[in-house]
Amino acid sequence: MRRQPAAMAPRHIRPAAVAMSLRCVTALLGGYAAATGIATLIARLLPVARVEATLWGMTLSALCYAVLALWCFAEARLARVMATVWGIAIVTIALAWALGVRA
Known part of the structure; x- marks a missing residue:
């Protein structure tokens, strides 16, 4: 039986890598959206x-x-991080949109 090359072997995504990726996306994009709001x-x-x-x-x-x-x-x-950051972003942007342009 031949062994597959490393490039062809199936890869498994580790849960820790997914969690860190979500944390990075939340910090970068969610933090930016919240700060903008x-x-x-x-x-x-x-x-x-x-x-x-x-x-x-x-x-x-x-x-x-x-x-x-x-x-x-x-x-x-992670759940608290995502809920807090994205919640702040959604609420502040919605409030700013509801208030409209300053006269």
């Missing part, structure tokens, strides 16, 4: 000039993104 809400709700509110929103969004990305890898439970 938070920045938009801050810029929309601050009672200062539009330029200053936008500047504060963008500045604080960098901090939010860093904190969320680090927390994604510090938290032990």
Whole structure:
């Protein structure tokens, strides 16, 4: 019986690799979406000039993104990470969309 070359052998995906991939996607894309939603809400709700509110929103969004990305890898439970980050992203973007453009 001939042995198959390594390139032809069936591969099995390890659950730990899938979990880490989901964590990375959540940290990168979900964290970015959540930070964008938070920045938009801050810029929309601050009672200062539009330029200053936008500047504060963008500045604080960098901090939010860093904190969320680090927390994604510090938290032990993947389900909590995904629910929290994607939940923040959906809720903040929906609120910003519902509030509309600042007059």
